[in-house]
Amino acid sequence: MSTFRDLKIWQKAMILVTKIYFKTTNFPKEEIYGLTSQIKTSSISIPSNIAEGYGRKGKKDYLKFLNISMSSLFELQTQIEIAFNLKFLSKNDFDEIFDSTREIERMLSSFIKKIEG
Secondary structure, three states, X not given: OOOXXXXXXXXXXXXXXXXXXXXXXXXXXXXXXXXXXXXXXXXXXXXXXXXXXXXXXXXXXXXXHHHHHHHHHXXXXXXXXXXXXXOOOOXXXXXXXXXXXXXHHHHHHHHHHHHHO
């Protein structure tokens, strides 16, 4: 593997960020600095920390950033559920995003276990 861009988990996380940006465009304008911003920030954090960890020296640093990525993923899952409860997301949109986060969660969990050895 020559770059973090080759990691399937990073690729899936990048697709998720794109979905998030498209799905939040119709959120209420008063949420632009609230929930909308939080959702975008946590989604961006997932592939960003995977990439940053990849660039670090040593397994301990790599695992630290992968765990931050996992934390951001859980944060995102909570935030999209809030958005769904507030009817900012349709059931279909929520399900699509949540299913993507669960897939990434499983992949990230497996990847962390693999790195831990």
